[in-house]
Amino acid sequence: MPSRANHAPKWKVYLGAEFIASCRYPEDAAALVAAHRDGGYVYYNHDLCVWQEGKEEFWAGENYDRAADIMRQRVKRERSKQ
Numbered sequence: 247m248p249s250r251a252n253h254a255p256k257w258k259v260y261l262g263a264e265f266i267a268s269c270r271y272p273e274d275a276a277a278l279v280a281a282h283r284d285g286g287y288v289y290y291n292h293d294l295c296v297w298q299e300g301k302e303e304f305w306a307g308e309n310y311d312r313a314a315d316i317m318r319q320r321v322k323r324e325r326s327k328q
């Protein structure tokens with residue numbers, strides 16, 4: 247039987263220092279962080295910050311798909327360094 251750990255949500259949403267949700271998809275994380283506006287963060291696996299709402303070139307709520315693409319690119323870039 248495959249490990250469930252491989253299927254655990256990896257996109258973590260924080261409001262300031264408070265952890266508020268885990269998501270399977272970055273589009274969902276974008277929607278949650280957008281709902282909180284300034285001060286929201288999305289991390290990949292709790293350790294790589296991939297989105298800082300209010301500090302990006304646009305609000306995640308303007309385009310969830312584009313925000314998610316940027317998050318995925320940041321994860322890919324970080325993995326390529328390892």
